[in-house]
Amino acid sequence: MRVLIAHNAYRSENPSGENRVVESDAEMLRARGHYVVTYVRSSDELDAWGPVARAGLPLRAFRSTDADDHVLDVVRRESIDVVHVHNPYPLVGLGFVGELRRRGVPTVQTVHNFRHVCMKGTFFRDGRPCTDCVGSRARAAGVLHGCYRDSRAQSVVMAATLARHDRVWDEVSRFLAVSPFVAEHLVRFGIPASRVVYKPNAVVEPPHAATTTRAGLLFVGRLQQEKGYDVLLDAWELAGLGSRTTLTLAGGGPDLDAVRRRASGMTSVQVLGDLVPEEVSALMAETEALIVPSRWFEGFPRVIVEAFALGTPVLASALGSLAAVVTPEVGWLAPPDTPSLAAALHVVVGDPEQARRRGQAARALYELSYVPEVVTAQLEGVYADACRELSCGPTA
DSSP, rough: OOOOOEEEEETSSSSSHHHHHHHHHHHHHHHHTOOOEEEEGGGGGGGGGGGHHHHHHGGGOOOHHHHHHHHHHHHHHHTTTTEEEEETTTTOTTTTTTHHHHTTTTHHHHHHEEEEETTTTSSSEEEEEETTTTTTTTOHHHHHTTEEEEEEEHHHHHHHHHHHHHHHGGSSEEEEEEHHHHHHHHHHTOOGGEEEEEEEOOOOOOOOOSSSSSSOOEEEESGGGGGGGHHHHHHHHHHHHHTTTEEEEEEOSSSSHHHHHHTSSSTTEEEEEEHHHHHHHHHHHHHEEEEESSSOOOOOOOHHHHHHTTTTTTEEEESTTHHHHTTTEEEEOOOOSSSHHHHHHHHHOOHHHHHHHHHHHHHIIIIIIIIIHHHOOOOOOOOHHHHHHTTTTTTT
16 A cells, blocks of 8 residues: 555654554564655744744644645655554644545554643643543633643644544544553544544564573653653552562653652662663563553553563553553553552563463563564555545445
């Protein structure tokens, strides 16, 4: 098939696993013989915009002339069969979807978060999960609290954008939910279940082999509140495990300096900052367990699949998507509060044999469900169904 993948990459200072999923999807499709064109914009572009251009940014919710024209031109020139959108905000937009459908070219969207309802995309506010905008087309709570970029003015614009796009979603052929929890969210939002498909993230075989002797616990992710690093550090102190094992935190983010200051006074804790994927893989191959203490619902953190690929079990929050992805066979779940997580850390460290068995099960699950061949075959099936529906492309 001939596929156009469109994505608005997040700012470079906020590394996102979503950006890596976009790259991975393109690579996996090409590996199976498909022709793939990418159209990627970056929110970093906004730094070079002048005041006049910035003032016109809200209008992109209704007609992103340059993006729409580019997508439509590529579809025509490259004889594209299907357009696959990831994040459209703010520079890619969705103004081309209706015209593509009229031309008989389907659009599918991978849904990584909860942006269809929540302008932040996280269902997280003031240190806790928040679903105040569920069922509200105006997203009034999000505007009141200035949820989008901590600005009421920008939140008004984003609320208008989402309200506008509530009508556009009817023209999208398929929605690819990265977890069962996200799929359920989309159906509650009003999208027919027949147009929602669970398609998890995949990772290629890791560059490092898992070690037989493992030690220490590992956190990998952006250092910001919703990721739960603060709950993890509190739990580490309460558990008092510093004399028995180590805790390593890898990742950048807005709170990196604050985390380093706090960790400097803690026993057996090291903070490494941003690492390249190969360095993360090497750490994960040697660790006893990956800790994912998120305080928001999450979509499906790619780092969990990376851990499974290396036979590393996962201790995650019993919240949202994580509660469905991390089963008792491959890890542990704990409520995202300090006492519960501290108790769970003791369980993980206290039974290495149990951790080893769950790691083996995690690797088996990866081979069954998350290898590129399996996930890309799912994606091919979605493309084929969407094309058949519009009587287009090579499957018509």
